[in-house]
Amino acid sequence: MPETPDAKTRTGHQVIADCLKSLDSSPGVYRMLNAASEVLYVGKARNLKARVSNYARPSGHSARIARMIHETASMMFLTTRTELEALLLEQNLIKQLKPRYNVLLRDDKSFPNILISA
Known part of the structure; x- marks a missing residue:
């Protein structure tokens, strides 16, 4: 896909806002990529659009998240049938891709806990 003259000058916020136009409320996983197509972050959502x-x-983010947004040049999305599928996919992608901004799930030293109550 050829780049438009302003494609290089779009901010991360603009890139993300453009992606919102094609999203729905499905559960799934999203990836934020930098200009070199390196994965910066992998996240999961019960509702991707939300x-x-x-x-x-444009505001209200920690310095780390603001920096990640600023570096975002494109995004990728994978929809799933359930939030649980999204959680499992997110964990696998983080372990495989080792994104810079995913610090909690990057290693195998911790595991998510699921509470089942009756």
């Missing part, structure tokens, strides 16, 4: 819209806000 979750990704949080990143489109």
Whole structure:
């Protein structure tokens, strides 16, 4: 796909806002990529549109998240049937891709806990 003249000057917020136009409320996994197509972050969502819209806000982010948004040049999305499928896919992608901004699930030293109550 040829780049438009302003494609290189779009901010991360603009890239994310453009992606929102094609998202629906499905559960799934999203990937934020930098200009070199390296995966910066892998996240999961019960509702992709709602979750990704949080990143489109221009303020209210920690310094780490603001830096990640600034570096975002494109995004990729995978929809799943359930939130549990999204969680498992997210964990596998983080372990495989080792994104820079995923610090909690990058190693095998910790595991998510699931509480089942009756």
